[in-house]
Amino acid sequence: MSHREIYEHFHPDEKSFVDRAWEWVERAAERHETRRTDFLDPRQAFILFTLANRHPDAAVRLDGGGSAAERKRAIIAPDYKPLEDEEMGIAVLRISSDDKKIAELDHGDYLGALLGLGIKRDKIGDLHVHEDGCDALIAEEIADFLIGHMKQAHRVDVTVSLLPLEELRESETELQESTLSVASLRLDGIASDVFRLSRAKILAPIKAGRCRVNWKSEEDPSASLRAGDVVSMKGFGRFKVIEVEGMSKSGRIRVRIGKFV
Template identity: 45%
Template structure:
């Protein structure tokens, strides 16, 4: 069975690049650093290590629990250091109107100056400022080019990674019961939709589970799964218990605000 059988067609180019890097590291016993990867890409890369003999995958996004990370591929006898990941931290500050900015405003500003998404990591919004981790090779470019966000003048200050502030997750918990852990049933409960109204967007590719597009409404959901649904935001299944006396499963979802 081909290794590609496990992945979607649109993921093939990334799989090819990942295999090429893994084989290069394995053959030459060197280190190779990726751009920022999303959780799905990280999973793919980790799963492909079975195709080589002695290559380890180490990841860092600047803090524990980072969603987007740079990955260092290296022989197992090498112990990576923080400096190997080539990460730089910027704090972005603005005037009082800055507090009204959203995640998408900051991302839009970074993309607008020509920065590729794979060159910066998580965007962390605080009370009166914002921090973001970028690839070292584009740090000077970011500092010079990002002067406004959504027409609000901003200043960028580089800080040590140790000064990174991880904000608490904002959102609400919702507990509900379903007959089975089907994707359409769970989306219906969390988004207050009938199962019929959840079906069409799922089949149209507007739903992701753990950053992978899922078009099968009967896809089984597990505790820890992250689900995003076009137009409704995203949520994480934090608990699955049951069955109850009536045979239903009890789930808790954390709905991000």
């Protein structure tokens, strides 16, 4: 397959990852190599799966450790290799505390604590937050480091322990739903309403590359959103376009939004 054929279906900003992913696929198919990746976001997983499907001699398995995992590790191998026998290298880090303030911590607090220790985001999978702590899916190769170094999460003293995957306590994703009345389905218009910012203030983070739509960088404020799109804005949060309900008599569009909480 030519490089032009590889790139034509992906955004130019994704070139670096597409190059890496295609190299993994080629090495599996032509050199009979087996590789285990770090955690991939859904867009990266889609790219890798798409590329692997284009090569008849490569196969890929994706697994995030949970039944509805968003972030997943991948095994890329020659197509004759049984992938179900391969270890995915995922462990559960249980973060808990005797301090009642732990009930106030959210996804960002736990993620910030992990990243604050110098851990790269791609070594961390999904985080399952509960009132009494958090179960974090992590790459097993960083487990010993975290056991020895993680002592706090957002100024709350915590203890951490390592558990097998079968003891994972999953949490359901909560969406705070609301219905907006908007003039159009433009990204900047909907995002400004969701995050309660002026249109002028929402433009800066979008143009600075801090916005992703379906895990793909989006720097065009006028980009049109559709039902099912997931929008994340670094520093502000995430929301999903659940449904475009239709046009009102005044010509405005009713959109049902779910904000991740």
